[in-house]
Each structure stands twice: as structure tokens, then as C-alpha cells.
Amino acid sequence: MSDFIALLAQIAALCRKELLALLKEPSSRAILFVPALMQALLFGYGATYDLNHVPYAVLDQSHGKASTELLARLDGTGVFERKANLVSPRQIATAIDGNDALMVVSIPADFEDKLAANQPSPLQIILDGRNSTTAASAGAYLSSIVGSYNQSLGGGQAGITVERRAWFNPNLEARWNIMPALIAALSMLQTLLIAALSVAREREQGTFDQLLVTPLTPMQILVGKALPSIAVGLVQSTLIFLIIRFWFHIPLVGSAWLLYLGLFTFTGASVGIGLSISALSLTMQQAMLYTFFLIMPLMLLSGLLTPVRNMPAVLQAATYVNPLRFGMSIVRRVYLEGAGFGDVATDFIPLLVIAAVTLPLAAWLFRHRLS
Numbered sequence: 001m002s003d004f005i006a007l008l009a010q011i012a013a014l015c016r017k018e019l020l021a022l023l024k025e026p027s028s029r030a031i032l033f034v035p036a037l038m039q040a041l042l043f044g045y046g047a048t049y050d051l052n053h054v055p056y057a058v059l060d061q062s063h064g065k066a067s068t069e070l071l072a073r074l075d076g077t078g079v080f081e082r083k084a085n086l087v088s089p090r091q092i093a094t095a096i097d098g099n100d101a102l103m104v105v106s107i108p109a110d111f112e113d114k115l116a117a118n119q120p121s122p123l124q125i126i127l128d129g130r131n132s133t134t135a136a137s138a139g140a141y142l143s144s145i146v147g148s149y150n151q152s153l154g155g156g157q158a159g160i161t162v163e164r165r166a167w168f169n170p171n172l173e174a175r176w177n178i179m180p181a182l183i184a185a186l187s188m189l190q191t192l193l194i195a196a197l198s199v200a201r202e203r204e205q206g207t208f209d210q211l212l213v214t215p216l217t218p219m220q221i222l223v224g225k226a227l228p229s230i231a232v233g234l235v236q237s238t239l240i241f242l243i244i245r246f247w248f249h250i251p252l253v254g255s256a257w258l259l260y261l262g263l264f265t266f267t268g269a270s271v272g273i274g275l276s277i278s279a280l281s282l283t284m285q286q287a288m289l290y291t292f293f294l295i296m297p298l299m300l301l302s303g304l305l306t307p308v309r310n311m312p313a314v315l316q317a318a319t320y321v322n323p324l325r326f327g328m329s330i331v332r333r334v335y336l337e338g339a340g341f342g343d344v345a346t347d348f349i350p351l352l353v354i355a356a357v358t359l360p361l362a363a364w365l366f367r368h369r370l371s
Helices: 002-023 026-046 065-075 090-097 111-116 129-153 174-205 208-212 218-247 256-280 284-300 313-321 323-337 341-370
Strands: 054-060 080-086 103-107 121-128 160-167
Touching (some): 002 218, 065 080, 065 111, 065 129, 090 103, 090 121, 111 121, 121 129, 129 160, 129 174, 129 323, 174 284, 174 323, 218 256, 218 341, 256 323, 256 341, 284 323, 323 341
Parallel strands (some): 054 080, 054 103, 121 160
Antiparallel strands (some): 103 121
């Protein structure tokens, strides 16, 4: 028991040294937190994006000539891609929640009869508000198709009316989609860099050799290096979360505990990558170059700017080694959708695998440097 307490004390001392190295200078403290604050505000006010690929599902309870013709027009645009033909309203939630469809077109059973009787015939579309900009564009495009179809019916006929409903983001605000993702994305940028610089800084300052002759094992050194970086990442995520919640007033629908469990797992995987870079780098300049080389691909392959399903198959496969993809998925689903652990459990698995590979790899690289 005394040996275990001594081990914890050694790791705590190493963690304290790392935190002091990060926080002892005012400029270092500013670099840790000011960029995250500024980027969160800038993204919140200025970032928008649009997409052309729109997967959708159909619940056609009419099966008449009018609904068939309208859906043919929708499929013929080249923008909408039908993913499923639903047979029950209960399947709508499954299609939207599972990200299989951005939009569900629901055609009621009396659709054909109302058109034949020259009465307004409602057509309901259910939109996934988590992709707000694309959902709004998809709804507007569908309305234009319906308007064109109404013109083909002739001026004396009542035609089709569109009833729109957006899930998870009722007003389809782009900010609601972008801002929760930044809880993971912005914190990763500096967490990865801090972890990557940790060992490289020791080598440049000449203190790495002193660290190696201590009784600490490579795994203990790894833990002492990882925990401060994880702590800084969680603090940055909390800062961004508070801005989103109380400045931009985007409500948290799901569990805060599950949100932070996902952030902790995601940050651990990110730190594992950073420490592996740090163990490979001989200087801080090398560590920075390797980190900046990785950051842009990680951001582009995360689903922040474009959905992963729009990417080529090769790039979609590459996203499975990107912790940001799964970290953002957990944050978005818990924050906007109110997803439970069972809903996001599959996103935890790749993060745990990445951490299980990169953290032991970093420890092995430490041992390799010892020999």
C-alpha cells in the first residue's frame, strides 16, 4: 500500500511540474485560453456552410399517381438521394436519429383524394435540425419543386401545401449545428499541441535526461504527461461550453455527465496522439510541424465542414482513426438530441481503441529513447 501511495505521489509531483511549466508565465496562460475564447465567438457569429448531398426517406401512404410523380421529380433533381421507403410513421424517428436521412417526406393516405377534390393537400417534411443549414436548404428546394408541380396542375386547382417540422433545432439555426461541435474541435487544437510539446520541451531545455534518471518508469512518465494535458483540454471544453450555453443560449438537451464522459474519452485519445508525436520529436519545432501537419486533415475529416457520408470511400475509412469525428458526434448528439449512452456507445469504441494504441505507443517510444 505504501508503495502505491509513493507511486501516486511521484505521478502527482510530475503533474504539478507540468502544470507549473504551462501556467507559470502570463503569456502561456493567455495562449491556453484566449484563442479558444476568440475562436468560439468568431465561429459562433461568422461560420456557415451548405451542402448539396441530401439523403432522404419517404413515407408514402397514398401510393397514387400524384405522389409517384412528385417523388419522381424529387429523385430526378440529382440533389436528393432516396435512402429508404418507410412503411410506418414509427420508422421516421429511426431514420432521423440514426443519421440515415436528413429529411423524411410524409405523404398522407388522403393525398390523392384531396387533390382530385380540388382541396389543399398537405405534404409533411421532417428535417434533421442537427444539420441546420443543409436542412433549411433542402426544405426550400423541396418547396420549389412542389411549387413547380402545383403550376403543372393548372391555376384552378388548389395543389399541395408543405408543412415543415425540424427536429433537434426548431428554427434551423446554423449556430446550433456548428457551436456544439466546437466544444470538441477547438479544445483539440491546443490539447494536441500541448501534449506534442511536452517531451520535446524537456529535450530542448535539457531536463529530459534528468527525468529519465528518476525512479519513474516510462508508463508513469506517460501518465504524468497525459493528465495535465487532459485537464487543460477539459477546462477549455468547459469554457467553450459555457459560452455556447449562456452567451448564445443554446440549451443542453442531454446529460452533462455523459457529455463530459465523452469529452474525457475524446481528450484522452487526442493526448495519446500528441504524446506519440512528442516522443518522436527531438525539438519543439519538429513537434509543432508534425502537429500542424495533422491538424488540418483531422479537421477536414471530422465532419465539421462537410458530412462524412459525402466523402469518397477511402476518406470515409480514414476517418475511423480520427478521434475528432467521434468526439464531435458524441457532443452533438448528447447536446442537441439528448442521446443516451446506448445511442452513442458506438462512438466511444473507436476513441477507446485510438487511446489504447497511441498511449502505449508513446510509452514504448519513451523506452526506445532510453535504449
